[in-house]
Amino acid sequence: MHDIRAIRENPTAFDAALGRRGISPVSSQILALDEGRRARILAAETATAEQNRASKEVGAAKAAGNEAEFERLRALVAEKKAEVARLTDEAKAEDLRLNEFLAAIPNLPYDDVPDGVDENDNVEIRRWGTPRVFDFAPVEHYQIPAVAADLDFDTGGKLSGARFVVLKGAAARLHRALAQFMIDTHVDEHGLLEVQTPVLVRPEMMYGTGQLPKFGEDSYETTNGWWLIPTAEVTLTNTVNGDLLDETALPIRMTADTQCFRSEAGSAGRDTAGMLRQHQFEKVEMVSVVAPDQSEAEHDRMTTCAQNILEKLGLPYRTMKLCAGDMGAGARRTHDLEVWLPGQTRYREISSVSTCGDYQARRMNARFRPAGGGKPEFLHTLNGSGLAVGRTLIAVLENGQQADGSVTLPAVLSHYLGGKTRITAEGKLA
Incomplete structure (x- = not known):
């Protein structure tokens, strides 16, 4: 607002x-x-x-x-x-x-946001890691022998239709391990508060973070008027909906691992193969609620938190500052993290970290009392993926694939996999 x-x-x-x-x-x-x-x-x-x-x-x-x-x-x-x-x-x-x-009017971009109309006008601001040089032709995640049977799109389609998948065996355990690793890192190293939230919310909550009224077609509404969350940004940010906080309570930094639901309206024909773009997926979300004078530094801090996850996993990535025409409606500035996928020989988005200024706080009527006195002011809110779990699974599989069909896994995950470090070509953790 x-x-x-x-x-x-x-x-x-x-x-x-x-x-x-x-x-x-x-x-x-x-x-x-x-x-x-x-x-x-x-x-x-x-x-x-x-x-x-x-x-x-x-x-x-x-x-x-x-x-x-x-x-x-x-x-x-x-x-x-x-x-x-x-x-x-x-x-x-x-x-x-x-x-x-x-x-219905989107947020105003900050002055330092690049001009442009689409992703071709985004500006790279950081690059980490060197894409691996393969001595064989790398394939996409769903073609890797180690997990091909465990990424069950046929059963997902039978149960729910297109753009659903059933994960089994080693793939399911790796997916769970990734989510646990992300949450532990954010809590133990980044100082975020772990939160478990509902995935069904009232329409007022979707309005508060900007999904309603304009973008309702991108989400799912139930017959009794609840909405399935497209991201835990909705629930985490709205925990301060209608609140008047003391400035001494700020910053509030939260993280949650939730199922997310998106209709993918307008994406017909895009990324239909594999699990890159699904109607239901899991994501570890980060949300910060801060005083206005903290929001600039907080955006950089949150971007670093997301980057740290990728670096611990050894996944090459680049960080892009989105142009004005490519940002989400609620953002004033967005940093996209794009991970290298050797099966596609290109970088693909794995996280968006956005600062929203007081745009969401005005919609939620979320304010704080300045410590030095004076009138209540609107809070600033920020959100970011830390990370999308399914896309991270894709990146781990594709970057770790071997010529014999097996997958070598990041060492940081062995603690979550009972000491296992690879998936054999036959689909077994070893």
């Missing part, structure tokens, strides 16, 4: 920032709605004052025996009362229209 006062003060800057996202100017429409709302509020206040004044004069006219004036004033009181009710209802309706309009 946007600050209407900031739009009033500098509508040109507001339109210019949205223009970087490819959105046409809208400030004139916003200000027209705002003006209509404020005019009705002022008119209602004026009518209320007139009603109160007439109410006081009614008694005086009655006491003076001036029956004609008494009747005139009594009719005026009734008239003003009806006028106040009408104007108040109209003001509420205008306020609702204004809020609905503002709620």
Whole structure:
């Protein structure tokens, strides 16, 4: 949600920032709605004052025996009362229209976000690791003999349809180990608080983080009005929905491992082979809630946390600063981590780390009391994948594949696999 006062003060800057996202100017429409709302509020206040004044004069006219004036004033009181009710209802309706309009407008990019329209305009800001040189032609994850039988897309399709998979045996255990490793690292080394959250939420929670009203088609709504979360960003961020916190309670840093659900609307024909793009997947999420003066440093810290997971796994990656046209609607700046997949001979997204400023906090009415006194202020929120577990599984399998069909696993996972370090070509942990 946007600050209407900031739009009033500098509508040109507001339109210019949205223009970087490819959105046409809208400030004139916003200000027209705002003006209509404020005019009705002022008119209602004026009518209320007139009603109160007439109410006081009614008694005086009655006491003076001036029956004609008494009747005139009594009719005026009734008239003003009806006028106040009408104007108040109209003001509420205008306020609702204004809020609905503002709620559909994406966040404004920070000045340091690159200009551009799509992923081709993103800017690389870091690269780590050197892609392995294979002495054979590497294949994609679902073609590797060690796990081909354990990535059961046929059964997933039978149970649920396209873009579902059943993991079995070594693949299932490796997937579980990756999630456990990520959570342990975030809690023990990065200082995040582990949280277990629901995966069904009320629509207000989806609104709070920006999935509603505009992006409802990307998620799943149940018949009783609950929504399946597309990411634990929804639940973790909304833990402060409606709260007024003391600044001394900040920063709040959380992590959760949850199932996530996405309809993948608009992705028909993209990444249909394998498990890169699924309707249901597991992700370890990071969310930070901070004071405004902490959010810049926190974005860098969270990016480092996600990068650290990839480095511990020995997976080559690059970090990209997304251009204005490629960012999610709620973000002011986003760093994407892209892991090297030798089966595709390209880098693919495995994490997005975004700072949202006060955009989500305004939607949630989440504020804090400054330690030095003063009026409550809106919090700043940040979120990031740390990491998408299924995509990390893909990266581990493809980067660790061997000519004989086996897979060598990252040493850091052996603790979670009973000391095992590889998956044989026959699909056994060894």
